[in-house]
Structures are given as C-alpha cells and as structure tokens.
Amino acid sequence: xxxxxxxxxxxxxxxxxxxxxxxxxxxxxxxxxxxxxxxxxxxxxxxxxxxxxxxxxxxxxxxxxxxxxxxxxxxxxxxxxxxxxxxxxxxxxxxxxxxxxxxxxxxxxxxxxxxxxxxxxxxxxxxxxxxxxxxxxxxxxxxxxxxxxxxxxxxxxxxxxxxxxxxxxxxxxxxxxxxxxxxxxxxxxxxxxxxxxxxxxxxxxxxxxxxxxxxxxxxxxxxxxxxxxxxxxxxxxxxxxxxxxxxxxxxxxxxxxxxxxxxxxxxxxxxxxxxxxxxxxxxxxxxxxxxxxxxxxxxxxxxxxxxxxxxxxxxxxxxxxxxxxxxxxxxxxxxxxxxxxxxxxxxxxxxxxxxxxxxxxxxxxxxxxxxxxxxxxxxxxxxxxxxxxxxxxxxxxxxxxxxxxxxxxxxxxxxxxxxxxxxxxxxxxxxxxxxxxxxxxxxxxxxxxxxxxxxxxxxxxxxxxxxxxxxxxxxxx
Ligand SMILES: NCC(=O)N[C@@H](Cc1c[nH]cn1)C(=O)O
Ligand SMILES: [Zn+2]
Ligand SMILES: [Zn+2]
Numbered sequence: 519x520x521x522x523x524x525x526x527x528x529x530x531x532x533x534x535x536x537x538x539x540x541x542x543x544x545x546x547x548x549x550x551x552x553x554x555x556x557x558x559x560x561x562x563x564x565x566x567x568x569x570x571x572x573x574x575x576x577x578x579x580x581x582x583x584x585x586x587x588x589x590x591x592x593x594x595x596x597x598x599x600x601x602x603x604x605x606x607x608x609x610x611x612x613x614x615x616x617x618x619x620x621x622x623x624x625x626x627x628x629x630x631x632x633x634x635x636x637x638x639x640x641x642x643x644x645x646x647x648x649x650x651x652x653x654x655x656x657x658x659x660x661x662x663x664x665x666x667x668x669x670x671x672x673x674x675x676x677x678x679x680x681x682x683x684x685x686x687x688x689x690x691x692x693x694x695x696x697x698x699x700x701x702x703x704x705x706x707x708x709x710x711x712x713x714x715x716x717x718x719x720x721x722x723x724x725x726x727x728x729x730x731x732x733x734x735x736x737x738x739x740x741x742x743x744x745x746x747x748x749x750x751x752x753x754x755x756x757x758x759x760x761x762x763x764x765x766x767x768x769x770x771x772x773x774x775x776x777x778x779x780x781x782x783x784x785x786x787x788x789x790x791x792x793x794x795x796x797x798x799x800x801x802x803x804x805x806x807x808x809x810x811x812x813x814x815x816x817x818x819x820x821x822x823x824x825x826x827x828x829x830x831x832x833x834x835x836x837x838x839x840x841x842x843x844x845x846x847x848x849x850x851x852x853x854x855x856x857x858x859x860x861x862x863x864x865x866x867x868x869x870x871x872x873x874x875x876x877x878x879x880x881x882x883x884x885x886x887x888x889x890x891x892x893x894x895x896x897x898x899x900x901x902x903x904x905x906x907x908x909x910x911x912x913x914x915x916x917x918x919x920x921x922x923x924x925x926x927x928x929x930x931x932x933x934x935x936x937x938x939x940x941x942x943x944x945x946x947x948x949x950x951x952x953x954x955x956x957x958x959x960x961x962x963x964x965x966x967x968x969x970x971x972x973x974x975x976x977x978x979x980x981x982x983x984x985x986x987x988x989x990x991x992x993x994x995x
Contacts, residue, residue, distance in 0.1 A: 519673065519989070519992035520985070522670075524668065524670075525661075525664050525670075525981075525984055528664045528668065529660060529664070529980050529981050530977065532660070532663070532664075533976075536656065536976065536980070537635075537637060537643060537973065537976065539569075539656060540635060540643060540645075540648065540971075540976065541634075541635035541645070542565075543562075543565065543652045543655075543656060544633060544645035544646065544652060545633055545634065545635070546633075547619075547633050548561070548562035548647070549620070549621050549622075549685075550595070550619070550682055550684070550685050550686040551620070552621055553587050553592055556592055556593065559617075559618050559682040559683075560595045562617045562618070563579065563596050563598055563617065565617075566680055567598045569659055570600045573659060573663045573665075573666040573667075574602060574665075574666040575600040575602045575662060575676070575678070577600045578600075579598060579599075580596055580698075581596050582594040582595070582596060582597060582683070582691065582694060585689050594683060594690050595618070595682030596682075597680065598678070598680040599679055599698070600676070600677065600680075601677050601678075602672060602675070603674070603676055605675060608673065608991065609674050609709045609710065609990050609991065609994050610674065610675040610677060610707045611708070611711075611990060612705055612711045612948070613658055613679075613711070613712050613714070614678070614681075614711065614713045614938075614940065615651050615655035615715055616651045616655070616682065616684030616685070616715065617647075617651070617652060617655060617680055617682050618681070618686070619646050619647035619652070620646065620685050620964075620965045622646040622967075628967045628968055629644075629967075630645075630968075632645060632646040633646060635648065641972050643972070643973055643976060645970075646969055647969070648962075648969055649957070649958035649963075649970065649975075650715065650958070650962070650965065651684070653971040654956070654957045654979065657957055657976070657980040657983050660980040660984075661984040672987065673987050673991035674990055674991055676987075677704065677705060679695070681940075684940075686900070687899070687900025687901075688902070689900070691939075691940050691943070692940060695940060695944060696947045699947035699948045705947075708950055709950055710912075710913040710950050710951045710990070710994075711944045711945070711948065711950060711951070712913070712917075712952075712986065713938060713941060713952065713953070714954070714957050714983060715938055715954065716730075716938075716954050716956040717958045717962055718930075718956060718959050718960050719802040719806060719825075719932060720801060720803075720806040720959070720961075721806075721959045723927060724925050724929045724982070725929050725930045725931070725956060726914060726917045726918060726930075726931055726932070726954070727932050727933065727953065728906060728908075728933060728953065729905060729907065729933030730934050730936065730937055730938055730954070731829075731832070731865055731934070731936065732865070732868065732869060732870070732902050732903045733862070733864060733870075733900075733901050733902050733937040733939065734861060734862050734870040734873055734874055734898065734901040735859075735860075735861040736859070736861065736899060737858070737896070737899055738763065738767070738859075738860065738894070738895075738896055739855070739857045739858075739893075739894070739895045739896075740759040740760075740763045740766070740855070740856055740892050740893070740894050741759055741855035741856075741892060742756065742757055742855075742890075742893065744854065745854050746854050747852040749851060750850060752852055753852065756852070757891050759853060759854065759855060759856050759892050760839070760842060760853050760856050762885070762888055762890045762892050763858050765884075766858070766881060766885060767860065769880075769884050770834055770836070770860060771835075771836070775834075777833075777834045779834075779876055780880065781876055782834075782873060782876055782877075783832065785868055785872075786830075786867075789826060789830065793830075794826075796931075797821075797822045797826055798822055802825055802930070804821055804824060806960060810960045829934070830865055832862055832864055832865055833863045833935070834861070834862045834863075835863075836859075836860045837860060839856050839857065839858050839859070840857040840859065841853050841855050841857055842856055859899075862877070863935060863936075863937065864904050865904050868904065869903045870901035870902070878896055881894070901939070902938075902940075903939070905942040905945060907953055909931060911953075912990075912993045912994045913951040913990070914951075915989075915993055916986055916993050917953055917955050917986050919993070920955075920982055920983075920986040920988075920989045921982065923985050923989075925978065925982070955983065955986060956979075957971070957976065957979030957980075957983075958971050958972075958975055958979075959972060
C-alpha cells in the first residue's frame with residue numbers, strides 16, 4: 519500500500535510551516551549535559567507533549583526520577599509517551615526519538631547562533647538539534663498532523679517514546695521501557711520499533727541501519743595539591759596532576775586508532791572476505807568522509823578499513839580535560855585537579871560489563887608505573903551495550919520499500935558508529951524487531967558546529983517515515 523498522494527502533497531504544501539515549527543523547537547535550549555539548562559529540557563518535554571496532543575495523540579509524561587550531579591540532586595526530564603489507535607487488525611509501531619541536544623555555543627566556531635534556526639538559500643536548516651534529533655522527531659509529528667487535520671486513519675497503531683536524556687546516558691529510561699513493556703504497560707502489543715536518529719553515509723544515498731555501537735564513558739581524575747600552583751614557584755618541585763593525566767591518557771590509544779588497553783581490540787573477530795564485501799558494496803568513499811569532516815585526515819586510504827572502523831570495530835576517543843587551562847593568554851598555572859574524559863565505542867561481544875574491569879586494571883597498573891604521589895581515580899560515567907538487528911524481518915522490508923518509493927533508490931544497509939543505548943533494551947524487553955531509518959545526511963555535523971538538516975531531507979524524510987507506516991500496513995497483515 520503506497521502512501522496516499524494527498525499525504526505526499528500535504529507534506530510539500532506545509533513545508534514552510536514544518537520548518538517554522540522546527541525553528542521553534544531548536545529555540546528551546548534543551549541541553550541535557552549541562553545542569554543549568556535542565557529547566558529547558560523539561561520545557562522541551564512539555565512542548566513535545568503539547569504538540570503531539572494537538573494532533574490527536576494521547577500523551578503522558580513519565581517521571582524518570584532524579585540524578586546526582588556533583589553531589590547535587592537534579593530532576594530528570596520526564597519521558598513523553600504517546601499512543602494513537604488500538605485496532606487489533608493493524609500492526610502497532612513504536613517510534614523512539616530524543617528532544618535533548620548536545621551543548622552549543624557560538625564561540626565554539628558556529629557561523630550563526632546555534633539556537634536560532636538559520637534557513638540558508640541552499641536549503642540548509644542550521645541549528646543545534648536540527649538533525650540530531652529534533653528534525654526527525656518532528657517528522658513523526660508532521661505525519662500525524664496530516665492524518666489529524668484531514669481526518670484520515672493511520673495505517674498502523676502508533677506508539678511513541680521520546681526522551682530528554684539521550685545525549686547524557688538515557689538515565690532512567692531502561693527501567694521505564696522494561697516496565698512499560700510488561701502486560702498492561704504502554705508498549706503492550708508493539709510489533710516493531712523504528713528509530714530515526716542517525717544519518718546517511720554520504721549526501722546521496724539513503725540508508726537503513728541494523729546496528730549501533732555501544733559505549734562506555736569514563737572520567738579519569740588526578741589530583742594532588744590543595745589548590746592551583748604558580749609554575750614558577752612550584753614547577754619541578756611537585757608531582758603535577760596534569761603531567762600524570764597526560765601520561766595516562768597517552769597510553770589508552772595510539773595515533774593509528776589502536777586501543778592499547780590489553781584484550782579490548784582482540785575481543786573482536788577479524789572480518790572475513792565475505793564480510794568485507796558488504797563494506798565494499800556501500801556507496802561510501804574516502805571523499806565522502808573527507809567532505810563530512812572537512813579535511814583529508816582519514817586513518818587509511820582503504821574505504822573498507824575506514825568504513826569498518828566506524829561500523830564494526832571499537833574505538834577509543836579522548837574528549838577533553840576538565841580543570842585544564844584552555845583560555846587565551848598564557849596563564850602559568852599548575853592545575854591542582856584535572857579530570858580526563860574518554861570513551862570507548864563498543865561492538866559485539868563487548869559490553870560495559872566486560873570492558874570496564876579491563877580499563878580499571880590497566881589504569882591502576884599504568885598509574886603505579888608513574889611512581890606519582892598524586893591520587894588517581896577512574897569513574898564510570900555512563901554506558902550502553904551494542905546492538906545488531908535482524909535485517910530479514912518484514913520491518914526492514916517495509917523500510918526498503920518506502921525508501922525506493924520516496925527516493926527511487928536502493929538504500930545502503932549500514933551499522934552506525936554512534937550509540938543509542940535504549941535500542942537493545944527495546945529489542946530485548948519487547949522481543950520485537952528494531953530498525954533505524956534516518957532522515958539526515960552524512961555531512962549534517964551532528965554534535966559539531968553548524969549542525970544542519972537539509973530542507974529536502976526534512977521534507978522527503980517526513981514522506982519516508984510516513985510511507986514506511988503505509989508499507990508496514992501493506993506487508994505485515
Ligand atoms: N544520535 C545518537 C547519538 O548521538 N547518541 C550519542 C549518545 C551519547 C552517549 N553519551 C553521550 N551521548 C552518541 O554519542 O552516540
Ligand atoms: Zn541523537
Ligand atoms: Zn547525538
């Protein structure tokens with residue numbers, strides 16, 4: 519069953535309205551990782567709830583409790599659950615997305631204000647969260663608006679789960695999903711899950727995604743003196759926390775991306791020729807990567823190695839050092855306490871449970887080798903397991919048909935390098951098939967400066983998600 523032409527025309531006609539609504543969403547600074555914006559994330563949860571209620575969805579807020587940040591209790595933003603339709607003759611589709619965003623400041627290098635959606639003449643909609651993940655969440659809203667205003671029944675029963683902590687470890691969400699998946703819970707009867715929260719590999723070819731890497735995120739704290747010191751007065755007299763930290767961080771990963779923590783890299787199988795062929799066939803080139811990152815700095819010139827680096831290998835990244843001097847000028851200080859941040863993206867069979875003890879043991883051994891009198895502590899921040907789905911399921915068939923119908927192209931089947939920890943929880947708690955059907959392109963710059971979503975991806979992506987619902991109804995009676 520193809521999506522009705524009236525739906526596709528409606529999406530085209532309403533394009534400017536949809537973009538204005540995206541602009542309203544982007545304007546709410548729902549940064550989950552920074553406590554000062556927590557009220558904005560909560561405001562965003564109300565905005566989302568009101569918007570979905572207005573198009574006929576029964577919505578509720580689900581309290582996720584509190585989190586402790588630096589000794590202080592902080593309210594978690596409530597999750598928004600929605601439902602529409604309960605026809606036993608239809609499939610029930612659960613969609614997941616998030617309304618929180620990564621931090622963004624103009625001074626990070628943005629060309630425009632990150633929380634003001636800038637509509638460029640070339641069709642780019644620039645603003646934090648435009649692609650990750652407010653645009654895709656609003657894509658579902660656009661579809662529901664058509665059915666509500668035109669008094670058309672949806673081809674499936676619709677359920678949604680939107681959260682405001684995805685960029686910060688999805689605190690509290692696993693427990694909620696497990697609860698709501700039980701008989702009588704909000705997700706009872708769900709037949710499949712669709713997540714739109716990732717990207718094409720390039721700027722041409724749509725993708726359907728059947729895997730995500732997991733994640734384990736650490737804080738490495740080194741402290742010594744009671745306060746910051748004058749480096750002229752105390753340099754070469756004391757063990758410097760920053761020197762210790764840099765020594766430790768330099769032993770985690772080498773410049774070729776090899777993880778130096780014993781047994782982490784070699785927990786993963788080596789791809790055989792048949793598997794390498796899957797990566798060879800992807801519409802993905804070194805030039806695509808270079809254009810997305812804005813430089814020619816890939817670790818290899820072999821496309822398969824680079825693609826596998828993102829999709830089927832673990833990676834360790836050093837993110838930053840809290841407490842280090844980073845301003846302009848030349849402050850001659852010895853920081854008293856520094857906190858290194860690093861994370862490892864995980865692939866099967868790796869999980870935080872089997873990787874974290876290896877990291878802890880290694881850090882302790884390496885710190886002991888330094889002979890430092892400073893104190894060193896490793897803290898696990900948050901994490902999630904990797905996920906790989908079953909592409910032979912009708913859910914994937916529906917997404918493939920929808921992609922062909924809207925884009926006239928065969929989608930690339932990808933595994934994503936990013937992490938959405940709740941994906942595996944949906945798959946396991948509900949026991950149903952899960953897929954990712956992204957809206958944005960590979961050069962959207964999610965998490966980066968000048969994040970954008972192309973107008974055509976927002977509009978055609980809305981059609982894609984809507985068509986997918988019709989294809990489910992057609993295939994899976
Ligand atoms: N679009 C998915 C995404 O960006 N996920 C984040 C999740 C995360 C975990 N910790 C911080 N963010 C990702 O980085 O993959
Ligand atoms: Zn996201
Ligand atoms: Zn993200």
